[in-house]
Amino acid sequence: MARRREKKHRTGTIPTDSFSDIAFLLIIYFLVATSLVKLQSISADLPSGEKAEQAQAEKTPIVNLRGGQVFFNDKPVELAELEERLAALELAAKEPEKRVVMLETAKGTSYDAYFQALAAISASGGVVALVEEEK
Amino acid sequence: MPVPTASMGDIAFLLIIFFLVCSEVSKDAADIQVTLPSSERVEKNKAAAAARVAIDQAGQIYFDGAKVENAKDVEWGVRALLANTVVDDQRHVLFRCDAAVAKETFEPVLKAIAEGGGIIDAVGDKKEPGK
Numbered sequence: 001m002a003r004r005r006e007k008k009h010r011t012g013t014i015p016t017d018s019f020s021d022i023a024f025l026l027i028i029y030f031l032v033a034t035s036l037v038k039l040q041s042i043s044a045d046l047p048s049g050e051k052a053e054q055a056q057a058e059k060t061p062i063v064n065l066r067g068g069q070v071f072f073n074d075k076p077v078e079l080a081e082l083e084e085r086l087a088a089l090e091l092a093a094k095e096p097e098k099r100v101v102m103l104e105t106a107k108g109t110s111y112d113a114y115f116q117a118l119a120a121i122s123a124s125g126g127v128v129a130l131v132e133e134e135k
Numbered sequence: 136m137p138v139p140t141a142s143m144g145d146i147a148f149l150l151i152i153f154f155l156v157c158s159e160v161s162k163d164a165a166d167i168q169v170t171l172p173s174s175e176r177v178e179k180n181k182a183a184a185a186a187r188v189a190i191d192q193a194g195q196i197y198f199d200g201a202k203v204e205n206a207k208d209v210e211w212g213v214r215a216l217l218a219n220t221v222v223d224d225q226r227h228v229l230f231r232c233d234a235a236v237a238k239e240t241f242e243p244v245l246k247a248i249a250e251g252g253g254i255i256d257a258v259g260d261k262k263e264p265g266k
Contacts, residue, residue, distance in 0.1 A: 046248075
């Protein structure tokens, strides 16, 4: 009896059994590789150009940073006292043009000190205006 | 009773697409060395940043992860990005600066961001009350 040689029919299908394994491995890679960075910040909308010059012309509260010391209207204060004094001005309830607080810094002032003053002014609802140095 | 697993691959790929769409590629260069100042007054960012400006401990200025020469480049970059903005929520510029950087370096950058029309979000670490 002759053996019938049966032709092996090759099917053109791609084996998909391991697709889900590959997909889950990719998910695990993205989960491990991504980092959820939560940034915390202080928002400050500084007046620019003509608005900055207007803010300087009017009588506004001024915060000075010089020699590692904080001055509020030319009186030395601690940071906590500065926050109290700014809170007492009730800047948040005022019109935008009356909420300006001038911030003047001496040469060499570190960003850390600047940031603390910026935080205190922004927390009280004030709008920070940078004092231009007289050239 | 065997659990049908035929659709597990579909579910997995949907999850991958979700993560790909939701994740955001960080525009900050990985080698920017910044020690952030800390304050009790910092709050979580609510608005998406239109641009990111950073100053490292050496005083080098970065705009969206790329080094720039001076504050004027920052101003032009911010101005270009914010040219078509309509609402204030689209004008936020993230500002990261090393705590030890001097006023002569960071203040022109802050002014440049303001001149470009940006609202500055100064990034800092949260300080625990009493510390």
